[in-house]
Amino acid sequence: MYGPKVKLRFFFILLILSILTLTVFLVLKSLEENVVYFKSPSDVKLMTELKNKKIRIGGMVKKNSIAMSTNEVNFIITDFKNEINVIYSGVVPNLFSEGKGVVAEGFLKDRNFFQASKILAKHDENYMPPEVKAALK
Amino acid sequence: MIYSSIGYYALIIGLAISLPIFFFSIINLRNNEILDIKIISFSFIQLLLVVISFLGLIVSFVLSDFSNETVFNNSHTTKPLFYKISGTWGNHEGSLLLWLLVLTLFIFVFLITSKNLLKNYRILTVLFQQIIIIGFFFFLLDSSNPFNQMFPIPNEGLGLNPILQDPALAIHPPILYLGYVGSSVIFSSVLAATSLNFISKTWAAHIKKWVLISWIFLTLGILLGSIWAYYELGWGGFWFWDPVENVSLMPWLALTTLLHCILVLEKRSTLKSWVIILSITTFTLSMSGTFLVRSGILNSVHTFASDPERGLFILSFLFILIFISLFVFFAFHKSDKKEIILFSLFSKETSILVNNWLMMYFLSVVLIGTTYPIFLDVISSEQISVGPPFYHKLIIPFLIPFLIFMAMGSQLRWIKSELNKKIYLIFFLIISFLISYLILKNFGNNHLINTVLIGSAFYLFLITIRDFLKEKKQNLSQNLSHFGFSMLILSILFNNIFSSEVITNLKVGETFKNEKFKIEFNDLKKFKEENYVSFKGYFLIEGNRSREKLEPELRVYNQPNIITSEADIKTTLLSDKFITINTVQNEEYFNVRYQIKPFMLWIWISVLLISLGGCVSLFRKKSL
Numbered sequence: 001m002y003g004p005k006v007k008l009r010f011f012f013i014l015l016i017l018s019i020l021t022l023t024v025f026l027v028l029k030s031l032e033e034n035v036v037y038f039k040s041p042s043d044v045k046l047m048t049e050l051k052n053k054k055i056r057i058g059g060m061v062k063k064n065s066i067a068m069s070t071n072e073v074n075f076i077i078t079d080f081k082n083e084i085n086v087i088y089s090g091v092v093p094n095l096f097s098e099g100k101g102v103v104a105e106g107f108l109k110d111r112n113f114f115q116a117s118k119i120l121a122k123h124d125e126n127y128m129p130p131e132v133k134a135a136l137k
Numbered sequence: 138m139i140y141s142s143i144g145y146y147a148l149i150i151g152l153a154i155s156l157p158i159f160f161f162s163i164i165n166l167r168n169n170e171i172l173d174i175k176i177i178s179f180s181f182i183q184l185l186l187v188v189i190s191f192l193g194l195i196v197s198f199v200l201s202d203f204s205n206e207t208v209f210n211n212s213h214t215t216k217p218l219f220y221k222i223s224g225t226w227g228n229h230e231g232s233l234l235l236w237l238l239v240l241t242l243f244i245f246v247f248l249i250t251s252k253n254l255l256k257n258y259r260i261l262t263v264l265f266q267q268i269i270i271i272g273f274f275f276f277l278l279d280s281s282n283p284f285n286q287m288f289p290i291p292n293e294g295l296g297l298n299p300i301l302q303d304p305a306l307a308i309h310p311p312i313l314y315l316g317y318v319g320s321s322v323i324f325s326s327v328l329a330a331t332s333l334n335f336i337s338k339t340w341a342a343h344i345k346k347w348v349l350i351s352w353i354f355l356t357l358g359i360l361l362g363s364i365w366a367y368y369e370l371g372w373g374g375f376w377f378w379d380p381v382e383n384v385s386l387m388p389w390l391a392l393t394t395l396l397h398c399i400l401v402l403e404k405r406s407t408l409k410s411w412v413i414i415l416s417i418t419t420f421t422l423s424m425s426g427t428f429l430v431r432s433g434i435l436n437s438v439h440t441f442a443s444d445p446e447r448g449l450f451i452l453s454f455l456f457i458l459i460f461i462s463l464f465v466f467f468a469f470h471k472s473d474k475k476e477i478i479l480f481s482l483f484s485k486e487t488s489i490l491v492n493n494w495l496m497m498y499f500l501s502v503v504l505i506g507t508t509y510p511i512f513l514d515v516i517s518s519e520q521i522s523v524g525p526p527f528y529h530k531l532i533i534p535f536l537i538p539f540l541i542f543m544a545m546g547s548q549l550r551w552i553k554s555e556l557n558k559k560i561y562l563i564f565f566l567i568i569s570f571l572i573s574y575l576i577l578k579n580f581g582n583n584h585l586i587n588t589v590l591i592g593s594a595f596y597l598f599l600i601t602i603r604d605f606l607k608e609k610k611q612n613l614s615q616n617l618s619h620f621g622f623s624m625l626i627l628s629i630l631f632n633n634i635f636s637s638e639v640i641t642n643l644k645v646g647e648t649f650k651n652e653k654f655k656i657e658f659n660d661l662k663k664f665k666e667e668n669y670v671s672f673k674g675y676f677l678i679e680g681n682r683s684r685e686k687l688e689p690e691l692r693v694y695n696q697p698n699i700i701t702s703e704a705d706i707k708t709t710l711l712s713d714k715f716i717t718i719n720t721v722q723n724e725e726y727f728n729v730r731y732q733i734k735p736f737m738l739w740i741w742i743s744v745l746l747i748s749l750g751g752c753v754s755l756f757r758k759k760s761l
Binding site: 023026027030031033034035036037038054056066068069070071072073089090091092093094095096097098 | 526699
């Protein structure tokens, strides 16, 4: 019915299409798994269920809330409506200080405690991360 | 004051010079004479004017002329001279002026080095390049003028962000931009060649030089940025999959693919559409790199204060350029069916093509990971970020076939290879996997994926070494780069697997101890420097068999008033010892982070080797 050349071409197109679908599927799936959502402390309070997924929380470091010990840095992130306690063992960025914007990445222990694995640095003291700006609105 | 004005008017006249260039080019295009010398002269004048403008800005920075807004925003009288100069391109306006400078410089160099080529091809390249140049002139004069006047004149400037006051970062932007902007010449040239149906072996041999130059600079630029991030940001990593890093990686991937396609085109006269599309892609990615970094759309740790209006301009300019290039591609490019040259499954062409597809896949992964947060933000105003696991998961498995094809491809011939002489390929593969298995077993790390990955990297490593010994100088450039790449992958993998770190908070005089290390924080001393105060911590670290004195620093800059951490790194052939400290206001405790990073030095060396391969290819008279 069809010549060998047509069959070969058909086979190739089929191969490429299936590879393409597979790749798209793979990319989308791992995107879904590895995306980190950004929340404000108020968002956290409104959450209906707490998932065991990595998230980011942004806001201001509350005044006089930083406490350090040998293993941990503890502080409170606030968006002036709600606040959340952060437990962190690691190095804080240079621009981390009270009354300044901060983004912490990690896991929620419950609605009030957040175990951070990373505190994000910003390079510019006058620069406010857009997400923090949004969270403070 | 006067220097800013000179710079400003030089820019305006420079823009006006585009008119005669256009005029004479179009006249010259119609008649059959040789290339009009006026085009070259005017291109030179334009270059000269941009150079004057750039010098004007540099002098304003050196003299701390705060009547100039850019100088006011980014400089300070107490800053060392070196950083006053590098501050010229350490900001948005200055860096765009640098873009323009390189744009005009490159098209001039192109004109004087392409004498043997078609007249119309040269003219059309100039015309396409002029479109880009004019775009940048307007962009500079309209929304990012480096010469804005301030009144009243302030006494003191705001200062340069301290983390940018660093030798590596002083030369990082110019080098990176040479790479970025080099792709503009490729872009203009490919459009010109497509319109004239001049995509051929001759053209490939000529444009290869430009591809190599941009590729070398881009590679070195990324390397410098990475080294800077390693010691300055104090995280002890060299690549964070941060959007700003990604936008420099994407043009690199496209350019590397293009380089391989150009080589095929030069030898075998196929893959023409690949070459055209990749040239356009590379330049588009370079432009959008600038756009994304400067617009503030990307949320990145590297984002500096920025202005959305500028982003809009670059974005619309980018759309115009893409539209033009797509038009040229579809209107003029005819893929002549006769020219399809068959090649068998076991040939160089197949390997290169497979790896091209793989690199395009890597590129799409990085592109999706970088832009997806923007789209989601626009569509659902949900704010997200895509972390390193995403990239690792999608890229690492595909590195295995990539490395294997890279190793085999160089061993195969064009068109068709005899298989019976290639038994050693299988032999080497088995040996590589054995070595990898033994190494990992010895260190008690037995993940299958690691074994296979390290095995494939060893495969490329061994095959290239065999080539060095056997083929002597044939294919030296390719061998060097591929060897460098195998070393890069190996170093990164070993670095990842064998790194260790301690994070703790210590007061002065305290000691931290665990089963592996003992960290003594002995002293903290204060030093006064030109534009900062330095607090140096004195640490004694004892591990098994090693005793190390390390002195990390905290710097408190005067203007702007920012604290930065300076890591102290002890580099040896096999591993880096890396320590940073940080302070938190009103606390006696210091954040201390101590890391042992194996093979760090080799990551840098292998990237140098990769670009060295490019240099060898560039400077060799006869290509093989």
